[in-house]
Amino acid sequence: MTRPNQAQPPAQPSSATVIIVDDDAGIRASLDSLFRSVGLETRLFGSPAELLGGSLPDGPGCIVLDVRLPGVSGLDLQSQLVRQGISYPIIFMTGHGDIPMSVRAMKAGAVDFLSKPFRDQDMLDAVTAALERDAQHRAEAATKEDIRAQYETLTAREREVMGHVTAGLMNKQVAALIGLSEITVKIHRGNVMRKMGVRSLADLVRKAEALGVSQTRRSTDQT
Amino acid sequence: MTRPNQAQPPAQPSSATVIIVDDDAGIRASLDSLFRSVGLETRLFGSPAELLGGSLPDGPGCIVLDVRLPGVSGLDLQSQLVRQGISYPIIFMTGHGDIPMSVRAMKAGAVDFLSKPFRDQDMLDAVTAALERDAQHRAEAATKEDIRAQYETLTAREREVMGHVTAGLMNKQVAALIGLSEITVKIHRGNVMRKMGVRSLADLVRKAEALGVSQTRRSTDQT
């Protein structure tokens, strides 16, 4: 259960962090200086192991990753990060890449795939796109997390009632369905509205949709 | 205004159509026979012009496209088709492609990007993925189109009321907002429910969300 994100004002205008993973110290250094020159923070890693072992920032950012890395390949690292729920957008670099490799990376959700040598501007454009994608993703995740935090304050019964109510059932139908009196359903329903921080059923339905919780999915549709 | 799709049973188990665009007649022929061997229908074109001039099937399908084509390039054709609202998933082939080309194609939504020569199985796998994506897209589009068709039977006033109601306003609030009596709002609201084919407000809210119509987006949220 997290604190509501929506209330947090933009504390620091902290620019984003670019996580650089490359085994070539020269490349690391030049990317580092490139990104710092445009006001971005950086974190440098020489291998996937370092990255996975080290602490990642939890602010906005993206990863710039060489495909050919000691130990795990960049593509494997990509899927590994996805599995671990680390969702920084990834930009790949490669010195000796081929088309299948780039296609595989893009299919797996990479933002871009640049061949070395690349123009600084191309890298900056890619990073800009990646940070935009990250910001978008963070905004959605924050909203959803707020809703989930509210949902978690509900008791089991309240969640059950919420599911049926947002599916469009009347209080009496819910009552019959789960073997309660209507008045009890009304009480649970009232609690749900209060705990979920909504005043209208419409808003509750939207939050339920965001959570993916609606019991009866039968189509009342009959044109 | 289209007829509701949801009522249509799967009439024919008609397999999908693969649209092949390549200037090499030999390639066209061998792809044609490959796809037919697995029960797919085909349409052959030697150039983008032919494709844009000819009539496209409107059933499920996908496009297999050479990047290097007489006239327009495959990538240009891709964006052209997107602009025209033709949304068949695209698989690219190329004899002399490079990484930037493949990345650009994938960014623009291509399903796959195969280098010639490719293995038949790789092409078939790509087509399978493309047809899956197309089916998914079609299902969503059909559902949305049904809802839009219902929405278009609404009068201007009814749409206005629907927008406010699905935003969570009470009848009397809607009435005050647009200068009507509450009873009139109720009548419009009833008409909306009937015409939209829903019995509960919850279902109406979901359809409104699918359409993107909700007037007041103020946050009644106050945890």
Place this chain on the structure above:
DNA sequence: GACCGCATCATACGTAGGTATGATCGCGGC
């Protein structure tokens, strides 16, 4: 054992939603 949160239900009251009946008005078409 006392306390608390959760769940359950009854009664009661006030508000909101929904529909039927009937009526008026304006606009565009035949």
Place this chain on the structure above:
DNA sequence: GCCGCGATCATACCTACGTATGATGCGGTC
């Protein structure tokens, strides 16, 4: 000019929703 449709509103009635008050019971915790 008549008709149909949409829009408007009134009265009336019924159902649904929401909450307050009060009460009981159960399973944990301090």
